[in-house]
Amino acid sequence: MAKRRYRATTLRCGPGSKRRALRLGFRLVKGAREQEMAHLVALRTVPYTSIAELQRRTGLPPASLERLARADAFGSLGLDRRAALWQVRGLDLTPLPLFAATQAPKPEPAVTLPAMSLGEQVV
Incomplete structure (x- = not known):
């Protein structure tokens, strides 16, 4: 997410390295809209620290966040x-109108998920 376009x-793979790496762009995320991804990149002047913060700053809909998660874009x-x-499915995106201006979102309790096997990590 940090440097994606x-x-x-x-x-380059490192300072002074002759090796090159290919960084895949958001264009390869099935269903990703160029306008939404351009907005996400434009607002990335300060790195995102969580999915909830990314959603608050960009206003991306849950479907787009889910596409990014399925594409393993949050490494x-x-x-x-x-x-x-x-985390995407745990986001509470329904603002309460009475307290919308004053209430910070409640963080979801931390959950420890079982580690994924190498086979599960393959996209």
Whole structure:
């Protein structure tokens, strides 16, 4: 998530390295809308620290967040696909009108999910 763009790019593997790596862009996420992904990238001047913060700052709908989670786009947040999907589905996106301006969202209790096997980690 930290350096993704809409299109794929190449980059050096390290300072002074001659090896190059291919960074896949959001364009390869099935169903991702270019406009939404461009908005997400534009607001990334300060790195996102959680899926909830990303949603608050970008206003992305749950379906788009789920697509990103299924594409394993939240690795820079330390989340695998399963943990990211769990957090996306746990977001409370229904604001209470009376307290919308004053109430901070309640964090979801931490849940320890079983580790994914190597086979489960393959997209």
